[in-house]
Amino acid sequence: MRLSQYFLPTLKEDPKEAEIASHRFMLRAGMIKQNGAGIYTWLPMGLRVLRKIENLVRYHQDSVGAHECLMPTIQSADLWKESGRYDAYGKEMLRITDRHDREMLYGPTNEEMITDVFRSYIKSYKDLPKNLYHIQWKFRDEIRPRFGVMRGREFLMKDAYSFDLTKEDAVYSYQKMFLAYLKTYTSLGLRVIPMKADTGPIGGDLSHEFILLAETGESEVYVDEKWMDMDLSGKDVFYKSRGQLDKFFKEMTSVYAATDETHDGVGAPANLVKTRGIEVGHIFYFGTKYSESMKALVQNKEGKTVPVEMGSYGIGVSRLVGAIIEANHDDAGIKWPASVAPYNVGIINLKVSDEETTCVCEELYKNLQAANVDVLYDDRDTNAGGKFADMDLIGLPWQVIVGPRGLKSGVVELKKRATGEKHEVSLESVMNTLTTDIKDITQGF
């Protein structure tokens, strides 16, 4: 993409409403525009990142046998009356009426709806297990939205729902998701720690929050120092091997990690680290809470009708955009992990009016595109300073800096955004370095 043709409204100054780094940088880097409290437009650059995250989440859900569907944003109140949550949910639920005065709502979550989908078709234990998920916009009318997309009212969420005959099977489904979650976060370039969570009003007795450690995190967390250098990727674990998965799950959940709410000091190790974190996922086993009230029943082997065992598994996709920035930035801007970067490489043309410089840039731009590298080419006819600043701000993993000075000796500058390392390299080796690096990324998950 040529920057001169693109829609990338970067801001030089900090918008006054943005307090934390991710919010500030998302506004400044032209990723989002606020339309109301906790409601945002995703501009082209922001949308690219959102989509990349979404696709990685999707990939890992599919990998453990979950099936994607897409449920509506607007739901009928009837289902919620059935489950009893229409009254229980309170003001967070945005309630609306249609022209016939029917009670509707903008979905804050989808347990009722998915249960209704399930019960309409599945009647036998032979059709179990099933896991259905969707990635959809939700709305919760938070009292006080804040921190940009980290705590918006409208947000993109992946929600999966598992259906099993027995509790034992439901636990297996839970563990599969647990594994998928760790793989997902690893692919996003994040270290995320599973923590035993309070099951709250939803009930059930098995629940984990997935917490990204970050100083600007919303809640205090207490973790065993061991987590800091543990392998969290689950890369050697195959979900179909139930024994292997169970062993992995037990390993991961035996090391101490607790949020503020669940930390009581009991069983805490000596080498406890107190830090802060951002919740980027939450999984629940809740048994028959909805299947009983909503009559999602199947017949078991004995011909007896029983409610299905359910679990739900959420990942805040839009929130992750902010969370990733919280974990990956410096004073100048964002430092995208390669797998979610909006573009892999940015080319900076330092002097558009210089024929050779522009010629080299064009050539490089063409070649990188031909090599399947997502490249953003800053071909704007402006001064260098602004280009450097913008490129650092938007945080692409690699920058190729091309100017007359270097070209005199046949080199360009290659800069790695994450570390700030800069090297003068020949044109040929630029192509090599970049295409090899990109290949590594795309094979990474």
Add this chain to the structure above:
RNA sequence: CGGAGUGUGGCGCAGUCUGGUAGCGCACUCGCCUGGGGGGCGAGGGGUCGCAAGUUCAAGUCUUGUCACUCCGACCA
């Protein structure tokens, strides 16, 4: 919802106390210079001062109401 603030050109702000020509920086347009970390000179365009009533000869400024947004708290992915 309790507490605290803010609404003035696209963005960031001054002007409001003490009513009297609506201003600054950046951005934008045109021209020239410049060209390796937000550059320089010159010439321009753009604002019913959130909205509505009221007081006044006169309201960005005073009064009342209202809306929006932000921050702290309780709540939450």
